[in-house]
Amino acid sequence: MARLECLRNAYGMALLEAAKKNPRIVALDADLSGSTMSRYIKNNLPDRFFEMGIAEQNMVSVAAGLSLTGKIPFAHSFSVFIVGRAYDQIRQSIAVPKLNVKLVGSSYGFSDSADGATHQAIEDVAIMRAVPNMTVIVPVDAVEVRQAVKAIIEYEGPVYLRISRSEMPVLTNEEDEFVIGKPxxxxxxxxxxxxxxxxxxxxxxxxxxxxxxxxxxxxxxxxxxxxxxxxxxxxxxxxxxxxxxxxxxxxxxxxxxxxxxxxxxxxxxxxxxxxxxxxxxxxxxxxxxxxxxxxxxxxxxxxxxxxxx
Amino acid sequence: MGNRDIVYLQEKAKIIRLGILEALGVNNKGHLGGSMSVADVVAALYFYKMNHSPDRMHDSDRDRFVLSKGHSALAQYAALAECGYFSKSELAKTKTLGAMLQGHPERDYTPGIECNTGSLGQGLSIGLGMALGGKLDGRDYKVYVILGDGELGEGQVWEAVTAANFYKTDNLVAIIDHNKLQATGPIKECIDIGNIGAKFSAFGWKTFEIDGHDMEAIVDALDEVDKVKGVPCAIIAHTVKGKGVSFAENVPGFHNGALNAEQFKQAKLDISNM
Known part of the structure; x- marks a missing residue:
């Protein structure tokens, strides 16, 4: 049995590690930093964390503005809200001009089991795939989360990163190369x-x-x-x-x-x-x-x- | 920053209005009304207030211009052409297939455009992001965002207004082109937005109310804004939709209307006589 590791936690730590090395990285959240794990940035690099409150549309467009000043913004919420609530902002503010904004949708699918249909994104990938210029990544384990965070920082352009809130078996090795686009x-x-x-x-x-x-x-x-x-x-x-x-x-x-x-x-x-x-x-x-x-x-x-x- | 020469700026506003007509052409639908109403403010920003130049388009310290009411792009295009960001010959090709000048501002197409707008309500948030980025980098540029009054119906605007106050972005300036008409008619008959200045004030912003066609008042307000520290500023510019074109002033049909050959000729004459 493969060892289990929590993906959202791995994500938060990977982003912090990357942000310590790369001053262009900033994080935004819509009052869910404790769940999306952007709190690692909030707690350790507070100047580069923007709490945007329960206002996902504003958050996504602010991220667009930050990217236009050379920052690499990571905007966070649950998958269902960042894709659903801010769809038009993603499309108009970010995807059309191909801005370097990373959209992180946490707790996808049924992983937020108790909260019910309103919190369970089951159509987010379909929506994001249909948007021109958008890259869509669903990491399989904590190792791939760490690799994907590095890869999307190196890639210049909009990305939707879909992160589970659950612990999942580690199936890949750090030594194996992760390349955007490759199965x-x-x-x-x-x-x-x-x-x-x-x-x-x-x-x-x-x-x-x-x-x-x-x-x-x-x-x-x-x-x-x-x-x-x-x-x-x-x-x-x-x-x-x-x-x-x-x-x-x-x-x-x-x-x-x-x-x-x-x-x-x-x-x-x-x-x-x-x-x-x-x-x-x-x-x-x-x-x-x-x-x-x-x-x-x-x-x-x-x-x-x-x-x- | 340019010269505080009111006659010179009025002349630039006239050039912008003529440029709007050039970009609109004859028998083509286009956003005449809102472009004409905002022309004086646009002239004051590009030819007086803003630190910008086509020679240093990517200068990190440049002031930013965000046209949140993106449908009034014709006014911005005319200003950018007059500044030398691109050839004036582009104006006549506006909105044709493959044109540099799209129906709404697109930064990939047009030199001098800072961000894409067109879906209303997003520009102030984008501008806030630029303002926060400027603060983070210790730069002292300003971000000027022009919004329509009808656009204030978008809830996202008030999310941004709230957040800008929270983050004390005194490098962010919202200018409301308050022409009192939206696409289908008077704002008061659509969803009345109420007292715009009082609303911004209630959200913690410093506000200014001016006649948006009085060049002296515009430049005074833009200068006053520079003295305000610790809070964002909003200038509510009272304007006339279609300003300068006699038969189009305050006529909702010219929100996105076409001019026939005779109207085009009259419009040009009206503006030349302003």
Missing amino acids: RLISEGKDIAVYANGLMVSMALKAKEMLEKKNVSIRVINVSSLKPLDAEAVRQLARGVKGIVTAEEHSLIGGLGCAISDIIGDSIPIRKVGIADRFGQSAPSHEDLLEHYGLTPEAIVEKVQELLS
Whole structure:
């Protein structure tokens, strides 16, 4: 069993570390710094932290203004608010002029389980993918969070970074290179390729164990970089398989499944695991919701078997 | 900063108004009304108050001009062309395919444009970000943001007004082009915004009320703003929509209207006689 590490905490520490070295980095939050973990900047580099209060639209446009003075602003809120509440500001103030603003959406999917549908972003990736000039990244673990923070600082342009609030298994190594746009092979296999991101990558690894008992071998690929997405690399990683399964903690509309099927087309049969065009609800735990909405290793196994039958 | 020569500045405002007509052309819909109402303020900023030059467009110490009411871009384009940011021949090509001058300000297209605006309500926040960046870097430039009065209906404006007071950005100046009309008619008949100055004051801003077509009053207010420390300033400039074009003044239809050949000729004559 892989070691668990909290992604949002890893994120906050990674941003602080980067900010200590790079004076251009500033952070903004909309009264959620204790949850998004921008509080590491707030507590350690207070001059470079801007509390914008419960006013996400202003926060996002202020970040645009700060970027126009040469800063690298990281604007934080829950995924559901930064994308939803400030959509027009993201589009008009940041994406159209390709400004160097990093939008950090925390507590995505069902990870804020108790708070219910209003707090559970299930369509944020679809929205951000549709915006021209936007880069969309969903790190799979704490290691990739640290790598992604470095990578998006080096990349000049708007980025949406989707961070889970949960502890997740560490699946990647610091030594392995993270490149924006490149899908990463996590585990080799020959029958079916499973393209997953976020928590669904570890679900796919569990599905792999379950399928091995039935002599089925699946290849697990982590697609943390949803946009841009290297189409040739996606095709290469599908070589020789009889089918593809995608798995994401997001609506089936507009997310990873769509990104992969846009690339693969009709050449290989595809099945998708995701949220079936409906909102979430409250539950005692993240796991309760994942199970209720069919985001499980069993669901991946079922799709794999469908493709092989 | 330019020369405090009122006649010279009035002449620049006239050139801006003629430039607006040039950019609008004949039989093309365009935002005539709001461009004409703001022309005097724009002239005072570009030709008197602001530290800027096309020769040092990326100078970190330059003053910033943010046209939050981005639909009045024609006034800014005319001013930028007169300053030499680009050739005046661009004005006639405004809004044509591939043109340098887009329907709303876009920094990637047009030299001298600081940020993209057009979706109302965002410019003051962007300006606040620029002001905070300036404070962080210890620079003493100012950020001038021009808002429409109808635009004050956007809730985001008041988020920015609140935050600017909290952060004491005395390097941020909001200028309200208070022409009392919005796209569909008088503000009072749409959603009455009420007493704009009282609202800004209540939010902690230092406010000034002026006749936005009185050049002397405009430059006085811009100079007064420099003396204010510790709070942001708002200048409420009372203006006339369509100012200078006899048949368009206070006519809502010219918010985004077209001039036929005869009207165009008359408009040019009216402005030349201002």
